[in-house]
Amino acid sequence: MEDYKYLFKVVLIGNAGVGKTCLVRRFTQGLFPPGQGATIGVDFMIKTVEIGGDKVKLQVWDTAGQERFRSITQSYYHSADALVLVYDITSRESFNSLPGWVKEVEQYASRKIISVLVGNKLDLHTEREITVEEGNSCAESHNMRFLETSAKDADNVDRLFLDIAVELTNNVRNVEIKNGPIEEEIRDHGSVQGCCR
Amino acid sequence: MAAATSFNFDTANLQNLTEMKDIQEAYDLLCKEESKIAEEIDDLLDHQTNLESKMSSLYRSVPNLQVVSSDAKQLGSMVSFTSDLAENVSGKVRQLDLAKGRVQDAIQRVNDVLDLKFCTDGVQTALQSEDYEKAAGHIHRYLSLDEKVLKQITPDSKEGGSVDVALHVLQDAKLNLTKIVREKFDIALQTADRASVERFFKIFPLLGLHDEGLEKFSKYLKSQIADRCQEQLAQAATLDPADRRAAVVYADTLTILFEDVGKVVEIHQPLVETYYGPGRLLQLIQWLQAECDKQASKIVDDFIKHREFNVKSRQVQAFLHRGGGRSSTTHERLDPRDLDVMLAECTLLNSRTEMYLRFIRNRVMNDLESVDEDDKTRGNKTADLEKLLRECLLSRRIQELIGNYIVMEEYFMRESVTKAESMDSLEQGSHTSSMVDDIFFILKKCTKRAISSGSVDCACALLNHTTTILEGDYQEKLYSKLRAGFPSGSFDVAQAYSMLQQGRFPTSSSDTNAAKLEFMTTLNNIEVSLEYIQSLKRSLTEECAALLSQNKDVGKDKLESCLNDLGAVTHKFKDVLDVSTFYVNLIADNKFNGMQMVQYGLSQLSTSAIKPRLKPWVENFLSVNHNITEDEFSMYEANDPFVQNFIMNLEQLLAEFKDFMTASNYDALVSLVTNEVTTQLEQTVLRSVFNRLGGLHFDKELRSLVTYLTSVTQWTIRDKFARLTQMATILNLERVAEILDYWGQNSGPLTWRLTPTEVRQVLSLRVDFRSEDIKRLKL
Ligand SMILES: Nc1nc2c(ncn2[C@@H]2O[C@H](COP(=O)(O)OP(=O)(O)OP(=O)(O)O)[C@@H](O)[C@H]2O)c(=O)[nH]1
Ligand SMILES: [Mg+2]
Numbered sequence: 015m016e017d018y019k020y021l022f023k024v025v026l027i028g029n030a031g032v033g034k035t036c037l038v039r040r041f042t043q044g045l046f047p048p049g050q051g052a053t054i055g056v057d058f059m060i061k062t063v064e065i066g067g068d069k070v071k072l073q074v075w076d077t078a079g080q081e082r083f084r085s086i087t088q089s090y091y092h093s094a095d096a097l098v099l100v101y102d103i104t105s106r107e108s109f110n111s112l113p114g115w116v117k118e119v120e121q122y123a124s125r126k127i128i129s130v131l132v133g134n135k136l137d138l139h140t141e142r143e144i145t146v147e148e149g150n151s152c153a154e155s156h157n158m159r160f161l162e163t164s165a166k167d168a169d170n171v172d173r174l175f176l177d178i179a180v181e182l183t184n185n186v187r188n189v190e191i192k193n194g195p196i197e198e199e200i201r202d203h204g205s206v207q208g209c210c211r
Numbered sequence: 212m213a214a215a216t217s218f219n220f221d222t223a224n225l226q227n228l229t230e231m232k233d234i235q236e237a238y239d240l241l242c243k244e245e246s247k248i249a250e251e252i253d254d255l256l257d258h259q260t261n262l263e264s265k266m267s268s269l270y271r272s273v274p275n276l277q278v279v280s281s282d283a284k285q286l287g288s289m290v291s292f293t294s295d296l297a298e299n300v301s302g303k304v305r306q307l308d309l310a311k312g313r314v315q316d317a318i319q320r321v322n323d324v325l326d327l328k329f330c331t332d333g334v335q336t337a338l339q340s341e342d343y344e345k346a347a348g349h350i351h352r353y354l355s356l357d358e359k360v361l362k363q364i365t366p367d368s369k370e371g372g373s374v375d376v377a378l379h380v381l382q383d384a385k386l387n388l389t390k391i392v393r394e395k396f397d398i399a400l401q402t403a404d405r406a407s408v409e410r411f412f413k414i415f416p417l418l419g420l421h422d423e424g425l426e427k428f429s430k431y432l433k434s435q436i437a438d439r440c441q442e443q444l445a446q447a448a449t450l451d452p453a454d455r456r457a458a459v460v461y462a463d464t465l466t467i468l469f470e471d472v473g474k475v476v477e478i479h480q481p482l483v484e485t486y487y488g489p490g491r492l493l494q495l496i497q498w499l500q501a502e503c504d505k506q507a508s509k510i511v512d513d514f515i516k517h518r519e520f521n522v523k524s525r526q527v528q529a530f531l532h533r534g535g536g537r538s539s540t541t542h543e544r545l546d547p548r549d550l551d552v553m554l555a556e557c558t559l560l561n562s563r564t565e566m567y568l569r570f571i572r573n574r575v576m577n578d579l580e581s582v583d584e585d586d587k588t589r590g591n592k593t594a595d596l597e598k599l600l601r602e603c604l605l606s607r608r609i610q611e612l613i614g615n616y617i618v619m620e621e622y623f624m625r626e627s628v629t630k631a632e633s634m635d636s637l638e639q640g641s642h643t644s645s646m647v648d649d650i651f652f653i654l655k656k657c658t659k660r661a662i663s664s665g666s667v668d669c670a671c672a673l674l675n676h677t678t679t680i681l682e683g684d685y686q687e688k689l690y691s692k693l694r695a696g697f698p699s700g701s702f703d704v705a706q707a708y709s710m711l712q713q714g715r716f717p718t719s720s721s722d723t724n725a726a727k728l729e730f731m732t733t734l735n736n737i738e739v740s741l742e743y744i745q746s747l748k749r750s751l752t753e754e755c756a757a758l759l760s761q762n763k764d765v766g767k768d769k770l771e772s773c774l775n776d777l778g779a780v781t782h783k784f785k786d787v788l789d790v791s792t793f794y795v796n797l798i799a800d801n802k803f804n805g806m807q808m809v810q811y812g813l814s815q816l817s818t819s820a821i822k823p824r825l826k827p828w829v830e831n832f833l834s835v836n837h838n839i840t841e842d843e844f845s846m847y848e849a850n851d852p853f854v855q856n857f858i859m860n861l862e863q864l865l866a867e868f869k870d871f872m873t874a875s876n877y878d879a880l881v882s883l884v885t886n887e888v889t890t891q892l893e894q895t896v897l898r899s900v901f902n903r904l905g906g907l908h909f910d911k912e913l914r915s916l917v918t919y920l921t922s923v924t925q926w927t928i929r930d931k932f933a934r935l936t937q938m939a940t941i942l943n944l945e946r947v948a949e950i951l952d953y954w955g956q957n958s959g960p961l962t963w964r965l966t967p968t969e970v971r972q973v974l975s976l977r978v979d980f981r982s983e984d985i986k987r988l989k990l
Contacts, residue, residue: 054601054610055668058769073772082610085617086668089675092683093776 018062018071022182025090027115028100029108030079033134036165038076041175046166053078055086065183072179091122096178097129104141116156128181129158136164323356331377334384346388347417353381354419389418400431413486421487429498432475440468440506444513458552461514462559469567472503476574490582493575493592497599504604511608518553524615527622547626550619557616562665564609568600617672624657628680642735642873651743662754667766670758674773681780692733693812731871734812738876741781748778813883821887828860829891837905838978844904854912858919881924885931896938900978906942913939934964941973947984954990
């Protein structure tokens, strides 16, 4: 048996070049990859974190933003536990594509999925084209949580993934409560620790 | 002394000792101390002689040491003298070496000058006689000379000197020859004169024009590739549609293109390596790939056009965007069969491309590794290669094609599944209906085809869709049939079959017999599906074997993850159902792990078809008196009033279902029936009264029942009867207190399933036991 209690699938989507791969690499390997090419198809990485004493394994699927890989990406929506929809705060175009992405998610993903809207490249705030308010209200209108990150400066990246892990873990525990002893809900990151695979 | 300090006797207090006992004690202590000290002294004396002999031997060594010291000094001076000498000698050798080197250089220079002369003379005659190879050889030699050095060492190195003239001549000859070779090569190229092309191709590197030579040569190779591909495409366009290969003609054409490029590399790589040196394949491939891209793109264009790929793709997209539109009428839908052949060719196009790219990668990597370069340069070149393979037009076109293929394959799969569901039928004598085999056949066929594309992402996508269909629509379809429940009332099989129209279940019928048959068939469908899911996973894993071995790391992880998700569908079948809300306690053992849907179905069956029918049969128990005389007991023995009938009824009930259930579903049913029988019988027994003989008779009844049920199932029944058997034991006791022989410490291997309260309750069923005795029992 593998050494973890829960396994969750997190799928990253969004236009090409918004920084999905960089976010995943930052979170799973702690680095900002210099000049790596566009993703082909899907990439797949794993990181185990500890949430309130339990090992939680996150399977992160990093999809390609380019149009010709769209049908591959779509096949992963159904089994995803969480979706991270990424845009680039310095690119109006990437922001304008969000409604299209949301529509796809509604069509393919399962209903109980957690979705988070992420505005990446926070470090380039001088070139910002999308205000925080715009991002926020877009997230609200689609019932998503919202976060601005920088894969380059490691801003909010761990928080993004750990929040997801905590929420998913709490959800599973709430289901388990029906059948087993009640476990305390985790409310903050005090009891959350990252650890490598 | 150490011993004295460790002795903690207080001498000051010695004077104060008055008691005889204390004094005696103090005296003993002192005696002990004394003997210990004496021992230590003896020990030290023993060592004395030893030490003395050591001292004297040391004294004897002193004079020797002085000799050693002076010897050492002498040796030191000798060594330094020798070293000076050696230094001297080697200095001379070094000078000699230098001189020798200079002499060699001088000889080299003289040779160079001689060569220069030789080349100057030779190149002119060679050019005159059009012996370009020879001329190029001379120029190559000239290029290897160091012009500056030559000019320095010759005294007439000023303008117009003989060396200078020679150099000028050679320079001119080089320019001249380069011009000639270029012209001749171009002519050879235009006339497709292979021999001349290869002839001049070999001359370029001699003139130091490696890149130009290689580029010109690749132009020649490219034109060859292009010509042949155009020929093939023209043939493809006119191919008889009835031809055996017509359905895959574009895949064939692409394959021929790849084979041509492969052949070109195979044949010309050794040539390039010999005349241009190793490590130049990447450059050559970069040029050749440009042509391959161009031609492959044309093939893909033709494929798209003649197979109406985009038209079909748009139709499918439009259909899907209408939201899966179950409502859309058949005439605007694309018939899945129209897609079948094209989808197969599509995967073939991809698998051929993957194979070709792998070939190129291997070839170039081998070539790169054969050159001695630093890691960084090689790393950069490897990255260039990967970028070329990833981003070349060929790759992009094929990725695009596969992207659309996936959408259409999913559509094909879903539509075929829907069709299989709508054509679902049951053949007499078969446990499952046609849709199960059909659907799993379709899922396997489509996913297998996707795997055959050789693309990990494509394989994963279809594995995902298969999982989604099984977990979603398919499961829901089966589940909804169970939710309708099992209609109550008796079950007339002949009547049920007669209601089927060509094996189909009537869509809306009030006929409960057909509904019952459908219910039971669904139960079997589910049970068989669980098995099929696992075997589907197994066979698809086998299909993936090649992909798994070609793709290490991420590719392998992705495939394995998607395959595991497919296997886990079995568990998901149960997740959807919150079993706890149903009659969990009715369900047999825990053998059905992961099969809760079957259990749910069985519990539905139990509620409507089993419970109500069992009830009156069990109630019959009450009409048989269990407070009986010896005579009545023997009469019962000869002609049992309850259990024979009961078993007969059970037999009939089970027979009704047996033929319509798979073996394991039938076993589950027997288990379910047994649970129900024991529960109801327990309650009934508690409503009867017994005397000793009645208890004995009850024990017999129970044994007959257990024997019968054991004979109809593979599973063990006895355990389910544990509580009833223990009740029988109690009802068989002679006296109340006898229970203590079986209880608590005396219970031996027996584990009581009855609580003390229940034991008292059962005891009180005996008319001949006094309630005070029962109350007084300590359990
Ligand atoms: N300044 C800045 N640049 C970033 C950040 N994240 C990514 N980038 C850059 O954005 C470019 C694209 O990043 P990727 O991570 O490859 O983008 P992607 O979303 O994975 O793109 P696809 O794989 O094509 O879908 C790269 O040049 C990164 O260096 C960030 O937080 N800050
Ligand atoms: Mg990427």
